[in-house]
Amino acid sequence: MLVFVLIIYFSVCLIVGLYVWLSYHIKKKYLNFILENSITLAEVKKINTQYHFYVLISYDERHTYDNEKFYEAISCADYLIYQLQFTKTKIITEINKAKYNRNHIETYYQEIKKIEHFGYFRREIGKLKKDKLIKMEKELFNKMILRPETLYKVKIQLILTKMSGQFVKRKEQIFLANQIEIFIHDLNQKEGNFFLNKSIWDAICRVERGKVTNKMRFFIYNRDGYRCRRCGKRGDSNNLEIDHILPISKGGKSIVGNLQTLCESCNKLKGTKVIRY
Numbered sequence: 179m180l181v182f183v184l185i186i187y188f189s190v191c192l193i194v195g196l197y198v199w200l201s202y203h204i205k206k207k208y209l210n211f212i213l214e215n216s217i218t219l220a221e222v223k224k225i226n227t228q229y230h231f232y233v234l235i236s237y238d239e240r241h242t243y244d245n246e247k248f249y250e251a252i253s254c255a256d257y258l259i260y261q262l263q264f265t266k267t268k269i270i271t272e273i274n275k276a277k278y279n280r281n282h283i284e285t286y287y288q289e290i291k292k293i294e295h296f297g298y299f300r301r302e303i304g305k306l307k308k309d310k311l312i313k314m315e316k317e318l319f320n321k322m323i324l325r326p327e328t329l330y331k332v333k334i335q336l337i338l339t340k341m342s343g344q345f346v347k348r349k350e351q352i353f354l355a356n357q358i359e360i361f362i363h364d365l366n367q368k369e370g371n372f373f374l375n376k377s378i379w380d381a382i383c384r385v386e387r388g389k390v391t392n393k394m395r396f397f398i399y400n401r402d403g404y405r406c407r408r409c410g411k412r413g414d415s416n417n418l419e420i421d422h423i424l425p426i427s428k429g430g431k432s433i434v435g436n437l438q439t440l441c442e443s444c445n446k447l448k449g450t451k452v453i454r455y
């Protein structure tokens with residue numbers, strides 16, 4: 179009985195193996211014939227060498243907040259505007275590449291359309307099946323057509339985690355080139371270090387303020403001994419605040435050297451003055 183089962187088993191394996199091997203070789207034979215003899219594919223190859231399309235580089239951004247207040251206050255647009263201060267030149271280059279692709283793709287497709295005829299080969303097809311040849315030729319044709327990106331987009335993703343790094347939630351938004359160009363135009367309206375467009379300036383300030391992570395906040399409290407640097411009052415994270423010595427509204431940054439611990443009333447008193455206590 180066992181011998182009988184084994185014989186059946188090996189026979190089936192042999193037949194399946196043979197079938198796979200045969201179909202692989204037949205497919206290869208068809209493929210080689212098409213690649214060597216298809217008049218249409220040779221034309222596509224020729225046209226492809228005459229066109230140059232750009233590959234676009236992505237400037238998607240992803241940022242993690244460990245402070246829910248900042249995560250809620252800062253929109254994806256705010257974050258993009260902030261980043262554009264540093265990436266705008268590179269992003270404009272990508273937008274222009276996409277425009278170039280868009281301007282040339284139509285002519286390319288028109289040329290391709292003109293040569294879209296299948297089943298014409300340089301040699302007799304012999305014993306090969308014509309319908310199978312045409313089907314595979316069409317597949318190859320579709321693979322060879324160039325499909326450059328013609329639209330530039332930037333995806334911004336903001337993530338909220340707990341201080342431990344545990345994921346809480348996220349939000350994301352995709353910005354198209356025309357929207358990005360408006361932001362860049364507004365960013366370019368500057369007087370010294372200040373942006374003339376108020377909504378741009380507000381967005382940048384919100385993101386800058388949000389750069390004080392909870393980790394940084396506790397580092398500053400610790401450094402200052404959990405005391406207000408002005409009046410010396412002791413406190414904890416509920417009644418102590420982090421103050422920007424050079425206020426954000428005056429171009430101050432959220433870096434350790436520009437931060438100090440103040441109690442709520444001393445912080446109010448200081449306002450937007452520049453005082454290191």
Ligand SMILES: [Zn+2]
Pocket residue numbers: 406407408409410411440441442443444445
């Ligand atoms: Zn105080």
